[in-house]
Amino acid sequence: MSQLTLLIIFDGVLLVTLLALAFAAVLSPEPRRAVMLFIAFGLWLSLVWARLRAPDVALAEAAIGAGLGGALMLAAARRAARTSTRSDGGGDEA
Amino acid sequence: MLTAQFLYGAAGLMLFVLGLWSFLVHEPLLRKIIALNITGAGVFHVFIAIAYRGDTAPPDPVPHALVLTGIVVAVSATALALMLGARLQDAEEEDQSR
Amino acid sequence: MSWDYASLLPGVIVLSSLLPGVFIFLVREESHTLRTVLNLTGAVAKLILVGLLIYGVWLGQVFETRIAIAPGLTLVLNADALSVLFVTLSTVLWLITTVYAIGYLEHSTNRSRFFGFFSLCVSATVGIALSGNLLTFVIFYEILTLATYPLVAHRGTPEATRGAKIYLAYTLTGGLLLLVGAVWLRTLTGPVDFVEGGILDDLPASLHGQLVVIFGLLLAGLGVKAALVPLHGWLPQSMVAPAPVSSLLHAVAVVKAGAFGIVRVVYDVYGVTLAGELGLLAVLSVLASFTIVYGSILAMTQDGLKKRLAYSTVSQVSYIALGTSLLGPVATVGGLVHLVHQGIMKITLFFCAGNYAETLGVANVSQMDGVGRRMPLTTLAFTIGALGMIGIPPIAGFVSKWYLGLGGVEAGQHWVLVILATSTLLNAGYFLPILYRAWFRPLPASWPKEHHFQTRFETMGALLWPPVITAVFCLLAGLLAAAPFSPLEWARLIAQREYGL
Amino acid sequence: MTDPLVLCIALPLLGAMLVTALPRWAVTLGIVAALSTASAAVALTATVWQHGTLHLMLGGWDAELAIALRADGIATALVLMANLVGLGISVYATGYFHDRIRVRSFWPLWLLLWAALNGLFLAGDLFNLYVMLELLGIAAAALGALTGNRDAVAANLRYLLVGLLGSISYLLGVALLYTAYGTLDLGLLAQGVAASPELYGVNAAAMTLMVAGLALKAALFPLHFWLPPAHANAPAPVSAALSALVVKAAFYLILRLWLDLFWPITDMAVAMLPAMLGAVAVIWGSWRALRAERLKLLAAYSTVAQIGYLFLFLPLLAATPPGPARDDLLAALLLMALTHGFAKAGFFLAAGLVQTNAGHDRIDDLGGTAQRLPATTFAIALSGSALIGLPPSGSFIGKWLLMQGAIATGQWWWVIVVTAGTLLASAYIFRVLSRAFGLEPTPLKFVTDARAEVPALTLALVSVALLGLASGPLWTLLGLGDAGGGA
Amino acid sequence: MSMSQSESRAAERNRDLSLLVAVSLAVLGAALTWLYFIALSAGAAPRLADLAYERLPGTGVSNPVTAVLLNYRAYDTLMELAVLLAALLGIWSLGPAAPGFQRSGAVLAGMVSWVVPLLIVTGGYLLWVGGYAPGGAFQAGALLGAAGVIVRLAGDPRAGLPGEGAQRWLLVLGVLVFTLVGLGLMAFGAGFLTYPPKFAKWLILLIEMAATVAIGVALAAAYVGGRPPGPEAQPTAEDEDALTAAETPTPDPTPALRPQP
Known part of the structure; x- marks a missing residue:
């Protein structure tokens, strides 16, 4: 297995997982699950960028894109989940 | 080096198209925002793919800086959109309860 | 662009009513004296300036103000013989109507607004008269529409707003057609300056098709204001306006602007020869004569005094169009002189109608029994105006009909005589019954809404003297037609310059 | 000599920062910032008037690397209009907001929006334009949602999302161009595009992506759905800024790309699509404005229509060979944009005053208020006549030259669109104005609330008198044929 | 149907x-x-890579990305900080902040008291290292923001940020310092944002510090999600014991940390 083919396989795996995560994040109707997948997609994207020799941007994407963006979306997802449970199930939580 | 650039760039474009599709098709706010972020990530990914110049030559720093700025802009826009959505939800709840 | 006397005068004339108008808007409602002073100074100043202008043009001096509002688009105010005729008419009548309006609107509301727009209207009319090219004409033509709309809607009653809306619909559409025609002509020939004898003769024959369509557009645009038949609907509706508005504007300024535009387009843009060749004059003459007859017939059926006068205006204005559509200097003289004569006669009639409404509350012909006994002077003025309209010799109307007849014969269009005869009969048909009622019927038991003024005469001074003065003008214009500065002489001077005799 | 270029952007930014940091002094600092920025813009215009196009490479680096600031005739005219309108809006806003929280939120966002506008008009670098577009979009959406009521927030959320989508599509276009030409500077890219016809496909794709994104932000017809609710529910000074300036900035960008960057590939056939959409926008916008119940909704739909007019110029510009005729068309386009800017800002400010005075802005029962506020009604009348394009307004000359160009290039059908649009416009404007003639008691004095009515009146007057009668200087500012040249 | x-x-x-x-x-x-x-x-x-590397010595920093960010295209970064501030002001204009989470249990509080200082120190390091290695204002600011988020999740409604007045100054710091430096350089005739080579390094460092603080505070305030509550919103003492036992916090806060009723 020459150096080059190993690299191509590695790139292939990276890209396929990236696209798979993106598809999963987009297609999942449940808000919380979508946000989780989106955070995972963000982290994986920073991994891909690290592979493309862009460390600064990878760090920023991990910290801001996946981290803070994810946290904000998580808060929104929890609020969306809370109102949807309140509107249809009368909301079990106090 | 060219094939890697093309491969990753193509992936970026696929992300762009995927995000665009999701934005146009899905109605709930959170899914639209996720779609927008994925489209943005796709475009940023194309920039980074262009900047990559093989393992020997150092990569082109200009697209890196552009993507850095783009990420911060994207996150601030997402934050505002989420808070507008939250405010809208509260206003709708007020209307329902009234 | 050196600013000397000759190039400043036209601009100053337009400004002389624009500036007081703008200030009047800002005047507080209850300071009547300040408003009256502003009004009268504006009117008198304009009168003096126009006097200077007449003297200058008589000596053949050229007055022209050119302002380049954009490269290729210049605002030109040029005083040639034709424009001076219309400027003098509107300036003199504006002074008289201002006096009348001050009296008429004694206790009414929103007077600052009224007189502000009133002055804007006059400056627009003067602008139309003095405009030196088609672009300036279109600009002032539209400003006239904008300025008259609030006056028609002044009373605020639902009919007033409805009438104003109809007026606006007609005139804005007309203005737009005129604009499209003017732009189209501009692309064919470059800047369209009014030059005696027309500027379109040297165009290749291939463009003649487009020229006919353009003339159609221009005629439609101008025909709305000149109340040619299919487009005259707005005039009777806008009679809801107060009397001073319907007298000065709908009898003189607005309607004449349309007729004046037709005269300009036929003589100074197309040139009579080219217009004849393209058969445009034939179309115009048919339209004019149909309007003359149609207007008179409808006037007979109207019971409202102002509505009847409105339809009479529709038919009378088409005399001017008829005059221009006949090939020959004599018919032109007839048409142009009628521009002035119809103005002074019709304004007298509308002043009297206003007096009747204001003093006795009489608005319909059926209520006018014995009016002559109660208000002899006003009814005398009304009689002079009415007889003039019919064309009885000593009064001005006869002069223009006489020249129109002569012009028709000279141009070989003998059917014009038939038209003139029938219209004279029809005029008699709707004016003589009024005179008979006024003079020979006994006084009614009581007037609908009598209003006693403390003056010695039959009504307030400001209401009584204007119609009397204009009636005297009708007599003077008729009797002293051959005098040097009379409208007839001036019309003859214009005809000479147009035909290059 | 290029200082005013930077001051136009740095001053509002500095003002925004001070206003954010010292909320108690928000109004005074805001007005000071507004005045200084407007004077910087006037200084910029004076410099461009004398020396022609200004060009500055920020940071002193060479053309490819650094960000360029460029002020040519078109950009300066729009900057001057934007700043004068901005000054009028700022004076109006001092008296409009009384709630302490609103005042603290309005002024910083408004000055940031102002800085973004100036930055966008003067930018010469594609990615910098992206950042400016984002700042503009976010500030405008945040300002729009200032009132906090439900439909304002919903409308502005949709506006923000649509704006983001537009920016991202624009950014992908920039990525494609950077891939092909390796630079982000507008001037260099223009040379690159002109020199490489073989990359037609890439150029066309980049143009489509960028122009589509910007058309979304400029509310061109099918993509205008977000504009009416967003502009109608915003507070008056904000909707004035949105309609008069923000939408026009996006159109300015399309024009800049169309005329400078993609000029070799934008021939008449390509220009036909935006023009057709523009024509439909004119008719549809005017029709919806005629049927709108609320005054501000009417003004918002009228913006959609007026933007449509601006797109009609593209095929004419493509079909006319360079020369005085084309200069007139370009100047007419600018004149229409400037007049609409002033007139629409005046209209919205006056409409805001009517709304605060009457408590609502339903047109059908505005009668009483229209008569009690003569100056406001007069401002609406003046700006309305400028929106219709009646003389002596600037848009009359714009429409005259548009029709002239249309007939000269044989595309006569645009004349029909313009005529129909003008008629519909006069219908919906006079539907509002006819309310001013009723049986209410006569107002005693002309101006009731000077701080609000004077800006509205001056803006409307500028659009009617100044631009209508003295638009000659615009030609010289644009560096086209001298003022009297084309006679 | x-x-x-x-x-x-x-x-x-x-x-x-x-x-x-x-x-x-x-x-x-x-x-x-x-x-x-x-x-x-x-x-x-090659696009702009070679030119950027060729000009690097004149920029005062050796990390090419930071050179582009803060020297070649400094204007972009200035405007991007303004974007962040605009977004935050928009969030503040929408209304007061949502009620904070309950005070965290002993284990979470312990973890927070360890992680937050660590984040701050790493942020400082990243800021400093940005001059010659991957790092810089944005990454450092993000870490500070993350620290704020964690403090907020641990129950402090103001996410460890000072009162509104001070917050406004901190937020404005980034753009203010950037613009003042730019205008100062222009006043000295060097041109807007044109750093003289000798002072470039220190000016960039000054701007980066201000930017890091501004970004950190902005991101934390964005997570708070509204105008900072006034001084009276401090959680009172008796809330401490009302808490149930909190499990160790994973990135996703477990339902135990439901918002105050």
Whole structure:
């Protein structure tokens, strides 16, 4: 297995997982699950960028894109989940 | 080096198209925002793919800086959109309860 | 662009009513004296300036103000013989109507607004008269529409707003057609300056098709204001306006602007020869004569005094169009002189109608029994105006009909005589019954809404003297037609310059 | 000599920062910032008037690397209009907001929006334009949602999302161009595009992506759905800024790309699509404005229509060979944009005053208020006549030259669109104005609330008198044929 | 036609529509990829890389990305900080902050008291290292923001940020310092944001510090999600014991940390 083919396989795996995560994040109707997948997609994207020799941007994407963006979306997802449970199930939580 | 650039760039474009599709098709706010972020990530990914110049030559720093700025802009826009959505939800709840 | 006397005068004339108008808007409602002073100074100043202008043009001096509002688009105010005729008419009548309006609107509301727009209207009319090219004409033509709309809607009653809306619909559409025609002509020939004898003769024959369509557009645009038949609907509706508005504007300024535009387009843009060749004059003459007859017939059926006068205006204005559509200097003289004569006669009639409404509350012909006994002077003025309209010799109307007849014969269009005869009969048909009622019927038991003024005469001074003065003008214009500065002489001077005799 | 270029952007930014940091002094600092920025813009215009196009490479680096600031005739005219309108809006806003929280939120966002506008008009670098577009979009959406009521927030959320989508599509276009030409500077890219016809496909794709994104932000017809609710529910000074300036900035960008960057590939056939959409926008916008119940909704739909007019110029510009005729068309386009800017800002400010005075802005029962506020009604009348394009307004000359160009290039059908649009416009404007003639008691004095009515009146007057009668200087500012040249 | 039928038809139409959109976007994607390939092979390969590296010594920093960010295209970064501030002001204009989370249990509080200082120190390090290695203002600011988020999750409603007045100054710091430096340089005739080579390093460091603080505070305040509550919103002491035992916090806060009723 020459150096080059190993690299191509590695790139292939990276890209396929990236696209798979993106598809999963987009297609999942449940808000919380979508946000989780989106955070995972963000982290994986920073991994891909690290592979493309862009460390600064990878760090920023991990910290801001996946981290803070994810946290904000998580808060929104929890609020969306809370109102949807309140509107249809009368909301079990106090 | 060219094939890697093309491969990753193509992936970026696929992300762009995927995000665009999701934005146009899905109605709930959170899914639209996720779609927008994925489209943005796709475009940023194309920039980074262009900047990559093989393992020997150092990569082109200009697209890196552009993507850095783009990420911060994207996150601030997402934050505002989420808070507008939250405010809208509260206003709708007020209307329902009234 | 050196600013000397000759190039400043036209601009100053337009400004002389624009500036007081703008200030009047800002005047507080209850300071009547300040408003009256502003009004009268504006009117008198304009009168003096126009006097200077007449003297200058008589000596053949050229007055022209050119302002380049954009490269290729210049605002030109040029005083040639034709424009001076219309400027003098509107300036003199504006002074008289201002006096009348001050009296008429004694206790009414929103007077600052009224007189502000009133002055804007006059400056627009003067602008139309003095405009030196088609672009300036279109600009002032539209400003006239904008300025008259609030006056028609002044009373605020639902009919007033409805009438104003109809007026606006007609005139804005007309203005737009005129604009499209003017732009189209501009692309064919470059800047369209009014030059005696027309500027379109040297165009290749291939463009003649487009020229006919353009003339159609221009005629439609101008025909709305000149109340040619299919487009005259707005005039009777806008009679809801107060009397001073319907007298000065709908009898003189607005309607004449349309007729004046037709005269300009036929003589100074197309040139009579080219217009004849393209058969445009034939179309115009048919339209004019149909309007003359149609207007008179409808006037007979109207019971409202102002509505009847409105339809009479529709038919009378088409005399001017008829005059221009006949090939020959004599018919032109007839048409142009009628521009002035119809103005002074019709304004007298509308002043009297206003007096009747204001003093006795009489608005319909059926209520006018014995009016002559109660208000002899006003009814005398009304009689002079009415007889003039019919064309009885000593009064001005006869002069223009006489020249129109002569012009028709000279141009070989003998059917014009038939038209003139029938219209004279029809005029008699709707004016003589009024005179008979006024003079020979006994006084009614009581007037609908009598209003006693403390003056010695039959009504307030400001209401009584204007119609009397204009009636005297009708007599003077008729009797002293051959005098040097009379409208007839001036019309003859214009005809000479147009035909290059 | 290029200082005013930077001051136009740095001053509002500095003002925004001070206003954010010292909320108690928000109004005074805001007005000071507004005045200084407007004077910087006037200084910029004076410099461009004398020396022609200004060009500055920020940071002193060479053309490819650094960000360029460029002020040519078109950009300066729009900057001057934007700043004068901005000054009028700022004076109006001092008296409009009384709630302490609103005042603290309005002024910083408004000055940031102002800085973004100036930055966008003067930018010469594609990615910098992206950042400016984002700042503009976010500030405008945040300002729009200032009132906090439900439909304002919903409308502005949709506006923000649509704006983001537009920016991202624009950014992908920039990525494609950077891939092909390796630079982000507008001037260099223009040379690159002109020199490489073989990359037609890439150029066309980049143009489509960028122009589509910007058309979304400029509310061109099918993509205008977000504009009416967003502009109608915003507070008056904000909707004035949105309609008069923000939408026009996006159109300015399309024009800049169309005329400078993609000029070799934008021939008449390509220009036909935006023009057709523009024509439909004119008719549809005017029709919806005629049927709108609320005054501000009417003004918002009228913006959609007026933007449509601006797109009609593209095929004419493509079909006319360079020369005085084309200069007139370009100047007419600018004149229409400037007049609409002033007139629409005046209209919205006056409409805001009517709304605060009457408590609502339903047109059908505005009668009483229209008569009690003569100056406001007069401002609406003046700006309305400028929106219709009646003389002596600037848009009359714009429409005259548009029709002239249309007939000269044989595309006569645009004349029909313009005529129909003008008629519909006069219908919906006079539907509002006819309310001013009723049986209410006569107002005693002309101006009731000077701080609000004077800006509205001056803006409307500028659009009617100044631009209508003295638009000659615009030609010289644009560096086209001298003022009297084309006679 | 019963409701369910129209609903099913609507759902069906929806599905067809989304399919159509998907197909057309796929075509668009393919076209873009093909054009991207042409653009790639257009031979502008070096693009701005060589020029950027060639000019690097004059910028005062050795990390090329920081050089681009804060020297070549400093104006972009200035405007991008303004974007962040605009977004935050927009969030503040929408209303007061949502009620904070409950005070965290002993274990979480312990973890927070360890992680937050660590984050701050790493942020400082990243800021300093940005001059010659990957790092810089944005990454450092993000870490500070993350620290704020964690403090907020641990129950402090103001996410460890000072009162509104001080917060406003901190937020404005980034753009203010950037603009003042730019205008100062212009006043000295060097031109807006044109750093003289001798002072470039220190000016960039000054700007980066201000930017890091501004970004950190902005991101934390954004997570708070509204105007900072006034001094009276401090959580009172008796809330401490009302808490149930909190499990160790994973990135996703478990339901135990439900918001105050």
